[in-house]
Amino acid sequence: MTRIPDTNRQVVLVARPDGIPGPEHFEVREGPVPEPGAGEMLVRNLFLSVDPAQRGYASAVANYADPVPLGGVMRGFALGEVAQSRHPDFPVGARVVGMFGWQDVAVSDGSQVLFTVPADSTAPAGAFMGILGLSGITAYFGLLEVGQPKAGETVVVSTAAGSVGSAVGQIARIRGCRAVGITGGPDKVALCTGVFGYDAAVDYKAGGLDAALAAACPDGIDVYFDNTGGAISDTVMGRMNQGGRIVVCGTAATASWDPPPQGPRVERAVLVKRLRMQGLIIFDYRDRYGEAQAQLGQWLAAGDLAYREEVLDGIAQAPGAILRLYQGRNMGKLMIRL
Amino acid sequence: MTRIPDTNRQVVLVARPDGIPGPEHFEVREGPVPEPGAGEMLVRNLFLSVDPAQRGYASAVANYADPVPLGGVMRGFALGEVAQSRHPDFPVGARVVGMFGWQDVAVSDGSQVLFTVPADSTAPAGAFMGILGLSGITAYFGLLEVGQPKAGETVVVSTAAGSVGSAVGQIARIRGCRAVGITGGPDKVALCTGVFGYDAAVDYKAGGLDAALAAACPDGIDVYFDNTGGAISDTVMGRMNQGGRIVVCGTAATASWDPPPQGPRVERAVLVKRLRMQGLIIFDYRDRYGEAQAQLGQWLAAGDLAYREEVLDGIAQAPGAILRLYQGRNMGKLMIRL
Numbered sequence: 055m056t057r058i059p060d061t062n063r064q065v066v067l068v069a070r071p072d073g074i075p076g077p078e079h080f081e082v083r084e085g086p087v088p089e090p091g092a093g094e095m096l097v098r099n100l101f102l103s104v105d106p107a108q109r110g111y112a113s114a115v116a117n118y119a120d121p122v123p124l125g126g127v128m129r130g131f132a133l134g135e136v137a138q139s140r141h142p143d144f145p146v147g148a149r150v151v152g153m154f155g156w157q158d159v160a161v162s163d164g165s166q167v168l169f170t171v172p173a174d175s176t177a178p179a180g181a182f183m184g185i186l187g188l189s190g191i192t193a194y195f196g197l198l199e200v201g202q203p204k205a206g207e208t209v210v211v212s213t214a215a216g217s218v219g220s221a222v223g224q225i226a227r228i229r230g231c232r233a234v235g236i237t238g239g240p241d242k243v244a245l246c247t248g249v250f251g252y253d254a255a256v257d258y259k260a261g262g263l264d265a266a267l268a269a270a271c272p273d274g275i276d277v278y279f280d281n282t283g284g285a286i287s288d289t290v291m292g293r294m295n296q297g298g299r300i301v302v303c304g305t306a307a308t309a310s311w312d313p314p315p316q317g318p319r320v321e322r323a324v325l326v327k328r329l330r331m332q333g334l335i336i337f338d339y340r341d342r343y344g345e346a347q348a349q350l351g352q353w354l355a356a357g358d359l360a361y362r363e364e365v366l367d368g369i370a371q372a373p374g375a376i377l378r379l380y381q382g383r384n385m386g387k388l389m390i391r392l
Numbered sequence: 393m394t395r396i397p398d399t400n401r402q403v404v405l406v407a408r409p410d411g412i413p414g415p416e417h418f419e420v421r422e423g424p425v426p427e428p429g430a431g432e433m434l435v436r437n438l439f440l441s442v443d444p445a446q447r448g449y450a451s452a453v454a455n456y457a458d459p460v461p462l463g464g465v466m467r468g469f470a471l472g473e474v475a476q477s478r479h480p481d482f483p484v485g486a487r488v489v490g491m492f493g494w495q496d497v498a499v500s501d502g503s504q505v506l507f508t509v510p511a512d513s514t515a516p517a518g519a520f521m522g523i524l525g526l527s528g529i530t531a532y533f534g535l536l537e538v539g540q541p542k543a544g545e546t547v548v549v550s551t552a553a554g555s556v557g558s559a560v561g562q563i564a565r566i567r568g569c570r571a572v573g574i575t576g577g578p579d580k581v582a583l584c585t586g587v588f589g590y591d592a593a594v595d596y597k598a599g600g601l602d603a604a605l606a607a608a609c610p611d612g613i614d615v616y617f618d619n620t621g622g623a624i625s626d627t628v629m630g631r632m633n634q635g636g637r638i639v640v641c642g643t644a645a646t647a648s649w650d651p652p653p654q655g656p657r658v659e660r661a662v663l664v665k666r667l668r669m670q671g672l673i674i675f676d677y678r679d680r681y682g683e684a685q686a687q688l689g690q691w692l693a694a695g696d697l698a699y700r701e702e703v704l705d706g707i708a709q710a711p712g713a714i715l716r717l718y719q720g721r722n723m724g725k726l727m728i729r730l
Contacts (some may be wrong), residue, residue, distance in 0.1 A: 056486040063699070102618055112448040127482065146630060162622070173453075204437070211522055219633055247491065280659070283657065283659035283660070284659075286658075287659065302662045302663045303663070304661050304663070305659045305663060308657065308659070308660070309661050312703070314656040314657065315656070315657050316654045316655060316656060316657065317654060317655070317656075317657040318651065318653070318655075319621065319622075319646065319653050319655040320431055320658060320669075321618070321621035321622075321625065321640055321643045321646070322621070322643050322646070323647050324640045324671040325640045325641070325642070325643060325671040326671065326673075327671060328670070328671040328672065328676065329669075329670070329671050330668065330669070331658075331662055331667075331668070331669040331672040332662070332666070332667070332669070333662040333663040333665060333666040333667050333668075334663070334666065335663070338666065388437075
């Protein structure tokens with residue numbers, strides 16, 4: 055039986071960041087444990103997810119979700135266990151992943167749930183925060199549905215060692231593509247080629263990215279899975295092949311969109327090379343998560359997918375975690391264990 | 393019987409332009425009339441086409457075709473009549489549209505031919521340089537295949553009164569969309585709404601483009617057929633709806649791509665709005681021109697399509713014609729009658 059805490063510790067947004075939110079923008083406060091009403095349940099969070107999109111949630115400029123209000127609990131995904139239930143679909147003991155916020159417990163009417171962890175799954179719970187969760191699902195639909203790689207093509211991935219990127223690279227390999235990662239620093243390069251099976255990985259921090267990409271992609275680039283935008287993507291753009299596809303999944307390289315940052319105009323390359331550049335928000339695929347999880351689960355069980363996670367212990371780690379993510383100091387899916 | 397001239401007047405590129413080529417970059421020279429060899433034909437040009445892409449042909453920076461060499465005949469489309477033939481597919485008297493260059497006559501082995509004008513067509517010859525030629529075909533595939541508009545959606549077109557743009561706007565209307573044109577000056581605004589049937593047209597030269605677009609597109613923008621790029625497109629981008637599509641067909645607003653011009657980065661809008669931005673080069677659809685021409689011909693015969701052409705008389709007009717096009721002084725498909 056899930057233990058219900060005496061108080062609900064909550065990570066509250068107390069200042070509006072200009073760019074990446076840091077510890078100074080949050081406070082951990084204690085509040086009462088809420089009671090679920092009719093048709094509701096109480097979810098006891100076990101893991102809090104740390105995601106790039108949280109920068110947007112904390113920003114005053116709306117992205118695909120309204121900003122978190124000052125004084126509000128930080129929006130974030132979590133994996134939790136149903137501790138009390140007055141909801142027919144979610145029995146006590148069920149494990150659910152959803153938008154439960156950065157707090158110990160949350161009341162939910164079920165609409166915040168993204169998926170229920172299959173009761174018979176043998177994968178560790180943390181996998182559902184990463185490779186079998188939104189990271190893997192994002193990689194799956196982003197690469198296969200938006201990127202549409204064909205066997206023999208070259209797929210380049212930015213933030214290649216990250217939670218989404220590492221899954222993209224491995225799915226590309228499984229589908230018979232040449233997978234090339236862009237990542238920061240020799241440790242992550244080694245992780246890309248040694249653990250995640252990239253055919254090649256280049257270190258954008260080492261300088262000479264264009265020459266390194268040219269060497270790693272002798273046949274040019276057919277699919278670019280873009281988690282960064284910015285100067286890295288400008289360089290990749292120059293090496294795209296005719297008919298190439300760019301999956302726009304994240305903009306980690308740009309610290310602030312207010313005022314709008316400038317960069318080289320892309321129209322001419324898009325036109326001359328007949329590129330297709332398309333944005334991906336994984337919530338649009340919500341009805342199809344199970345399809346991705348089934349395939350990812352098979353690959354995982356067969357030993358075809360590796361993943362890394364980095365678990366920080368205790369809610370006190372949460373306020374600094376988004377900054378840590380953007381500084382690239384984590385080596386795998388970053389999460390906080392409560 | 394087609395008259396073969398005594399000499400072949402040719403528009404020769406004599407200086408490399410930085411941006412838009414003007415009269416000072418060309419000379420009209422006279423050369424001998426060539427003889428067609430076995431499997432070749434002699435085409436007598438009747439109309440020379442003036443197209444935005446010719447800026448790229450004259451530039452030192454390759455776009456989707458190699459640059460025209462200094463001293464070479466300017467590359468360009470023409471409508472001509474077969475005057476001599478040793479080619480089984482092209483009898484004397486056949487009218488053909490193809491890449492015959494800016495000159496009186498050209499020898500062709502058939503590979504330069506884009507299409508043959510149907511012998512039974514009742515449309516005027518000039519129509520095959522515009523609405524039934526590459527302009528109409530570009531509008532047809534660009535809007536319908538790349539833009540994929542649905543009835544009730546709002547389609548915005550830049551260079552809306554131009555040869556491609558005016559066809560896009562009319563096809564959008566035929567397909568049940570709200571068609572909104574962006575054009576320069578009150579005369580062209582009147583042409584858009586009065587002749588080409590746009591639901592609304594806005595004058596980008598009048599200032600306040602964003603407010604004018606907002607008023608003209610109360611439900612936002614679902615498809616943007618982009619012939620300009622640059623500041624106009626930056627403004628349109630801000631009003632795109634979720635899931636919107638941008639057909640990148642031309643970059644008329646940017647005078648030079650060397651050095652690469654800067655503009656607001658598009659990654660965030662593409663991501664957050666799940667936009668799809670895709671380049672279109674009509675030569676990729678070469679095998680399907682007939683399909684577009686058949687449908688466009690039906691609409692034209694039924695009175696559903698209007699078009700305008702501006703014919704300049706004599707080859708001496710050619711050197712200044714590209715500049716005229718980019719200055720927006722023409723009111724319809726620009727061509728030169730020989």
